[in-house]
Amino acid sequence: MSDHESDTEEQQELDLSKSDVVTKYKAAAKITNSVLASIIHACKPDARIAALCEQGDKSIQEAVSKEFKGKTIEKGVAFPTCISPNHVVGHFSPLREDTTVVKAGDLLKIDLGVHIDGFIATAAHTLQVPESSVNSSEQQAAPITGKAADVVAAAQSALEAALRLVRPGKHISDVPDVLRKVVESYGCNLVEGVMSHQMKQFVIDANKCVLNRPSPEHKVEDGEFEENEVYAIDIVVSTGEGKPKIVDEKQTTVYKRALDMVYSLKMKASRTVFKEINTRFPALPFTFRELEGTSSREASSSRLGIVECLSHGLLHPYPVMYEKSGELVAQFKTTVLLMPNGSDRITSAPLQELSTDKQITDDEVKALLASSLKSKKKNKKKKVPKAENGLKDAEAAE
Numbered sequence: 001m002s003d004h005e006s007d008t009e010e011q012q013e014l015d016l017s018k019s020d021v022v023t024k025y026k027a028a029a030k031i032t033n034s035v036l037a038s039i040i041h042a043c044k045p046d047a048r049i050a051a052l053c054e055q056g057d058k059s060i061q062e063a064v065s066k067e068f069k070g071k072t073i074e075k076g077v078a079f080p081t082c083i084s085p086n087h088v089v090g091h092f093s094p095l096r097e098d099t100t101v102v103k104a105g106d107l108l109k110i111d112l113g114v115h116i117d118g119f120i121a122t123a124a125h126t127l128q129v130p131e132s133s134v135n136s137s138e139q140q141a142a143p144i145t146g147k148a149a150d151v152v153a154a155a156q157s158a159l160e161a162a163l164r165l166v167r168p169g170k171h172i173s174d175v176p177d178v179l180r181k182v183v184e185s186y187g188c189n190l191v192e193g194v195m196s197h198q199m200k201q202f203v204i205d206a207n208k209c210v211l212n213r214p215s216p217e218h219k220v221e222d223g224e225f226e227e228n229e230v231y232a233i234d235i236v237v238s239t240g241e242g243k244p245k246i247v248d249e250k251q252t253t254v255y256k257r258a259l260d261m262v263y264s265l266k267m268k269a270s271r272t273v274f275k276e277i278n279t280r281f282p283a284l285p286f287t288f289r290e291l292e293g294t295s296s297r298e299a300s301s302s303r304l305g306i307v308e309c310l311s312h313g314l315l316h317p318y319p320v321m322y323e324k325s326g327e328l329v330a331q332f333k334t335t336v337l338l339m340p341n342g343s344d345r346i347t348s349a350p351l352q353e354l355s356t357d358k359q360i361t362d363d364e365v366k367a368l369l370a371s372s373l374k375s376k377k378k379n380k381k382k383k384v385p386k387a388e389n390g391l392k393d394a395e396a397a398e
Contacts, residue, residue, distance in 0.1 A: 014201050015229070015230075016230065016337055016338070017228050024068075024117050025116075025120075025230065025335070025337060025346060026121075026346055027067050027116050028078070028114040028116045028119055028120065029114075029346035031060060031064060032112065032113065032114045032123050032335075032347050033123065033347055033348065034059075034063065035056055035059045035060050035081075035112060035114070036110060037350075038056075039052060039055065039056045040127055040349060043083070043108055043129055044102065045103055045104045046101050046102065047102045048099065048100070048102075049083045049085070049094060049098070049101065049102060050094045050095060050097075050098045050100070052081070052083055053080065053082065053093045053094065053287070054081075055081075056080075056110075056112055057080055057081050057112075057289075060077050060112070060114050061077065063114075067116060068116065074118060075114075075115060075117065076114075076115065077112075077284070078113035078114050078115035078120040078121070079111065079254075079284070079285050080112070080253075080254055080285060080289075081110070082109075082112070082254065083108055083109070083111075084108070084111070084320075084329070084331075085103075086106055086329070087324065087325055087326065087327045087329060088321070088322055088323075089191055089238075089244040089320075089322060089323055089329050090236065090318075090320070090329075090331060091111075091252070091253075091318040091319060091320050091321065092320050093253050094253065095253060095289060096292065103129065105129060106128070106129045107129075108128075108129060109126050109329065110124065110126075111124040111333065112124075113232075113285075115202075115284065118201040118203075119201055120199050120232075120284075120335070121335045121346060121347050122199075122204070122333055122335055122347065123333055123334060123347035123348065123349065124234065124331045124332055124333035125331075125332060125348075125349040126152055126331055127352055128144045128148055143352070143355040144352055145355045145356075147239045147328055149355055150186045150187055150188060150356050151238065151239050151330040152330045152352075152354060153186055153354050154182065154186035154188040154237045154330070155183075155235050155237040155331060155332045156332055156351065157182045157183075157185075157369065158183055158332075159233060159332045159333075159334065160369055161179060161365065161369060162178075162179060162196065162210075162233045163233060163334070163336060164368050164369070164373065165178060166196065166210070166225055166231050166233055166338070166343070167343050168224075169225070170224070170225050171223065171224050171225070172208070172210050172220065172225075173222045175196075175210045175212075176190075176211065176213065179212055179235070180213070181360075181362050182360060183237050185360040185361065185362070186237075187239070187358060188237045189213075189237070190212045190237060191236040191243075191323075192213050192218070192243050192244065193244070193321075194211075194212045194213070194234055194235070194236045195209045195210060195211050195212065195220070196209060196210040196212065196231055196235075198229055199230045199231065199232055199335070202284065204232070204256075208229075210233075212234075212235065213242065225338060227338055227340055228338060229338045230335065230338070231335070231336050232333060232335055233333065233336055234331070234333040235332050235333065236330070236331045237329065238323050238329045240324045241324070243323075244321035245321065245322055246319045248320070252317045252320060253287050253289065254288075254318035255286060255306070255310075255316065255318065256281075256284065256285040256286070256318070257278065257281060257282055257283065257316075258314055259282075261312070261314050263313070265305075265309070266308070267304065267308055269302070269304045269305040270304070270305040270308040271305075272305060273291055273301075273305030273306060273309070276291060277291075277309075277315075288302070334347050335347045341374060342374035343374070344373075345373065
């Protein structure tokens, strides 16, 4: 595989103006939505989170194997399944031996992604786990209440606002202040460090991005959204201050190859694991579970190799971040195609009912949320043959 992250002229041409590219994005999205729905259904009390994450990744691999058969294209996991409960902000995708289980009342954030030929569809969804005694029909009817409802409503509304701002002609700088107004209406805060990235073939985090919560110390370059671009709009909201911290670096299990870094590794274990990463995961994020092997000895060797790779910047880690204990965090992410006729949201999951007494009062934000994602179709003028009289020419010009 070539260096996917370099923006070559050939890759720039592979955008939504090509119908086969749109087809691949939508095929990846169909699998994303299906696997996300299956994991949501499986999030029952006492289910092991490690097993659920492994189930998600396995389901993706099984589903992509049935797509585009007979064609030699790469396809698979674009972002490993992560399930982060309550005040865990994200990237919780534990190893097989981890015993963390889902509990009734947990607020879970499920995050995953699929690619077909490098065209990526990602999604994240937040749900509250019902009591084990509640049947499926009652689950749908029971609303989320309290501060859990507030933070979920804030994240959902912020996503809807972002979808209406990430569109051709708008600018990156148009987005953050509106998001802030939305979440503050619910008494919540945007989580620091979260970005909505443009995506390209085999590139999950292209240079054009929105920093949801900019500050004097943390900014991104402004730019204009354009037709035929693809974005992963990622909204993470907290009932707390939104300033997460790493509690234990050893919990990090998700990594991505840093393609701009080169180093001659010293340890044999490091060279072995790095070779496997370059072969199997040369451009997109992966989980350490895929490198553990079949024995504890293999897993230990791979861990040592990962440590040296990290120390020399060959891998980009996705650390497990935490909000303050007792706070709740909600996340919603969708993949959106900026098509000529408007934005096309291609990943999502059914929402739980909410009961909150908070609401948005800002008139401009309310008007934005009431607007359509699709552009209004312009009436095409009919072409009239020149042989017809001037009256018909005038009528056609009106």
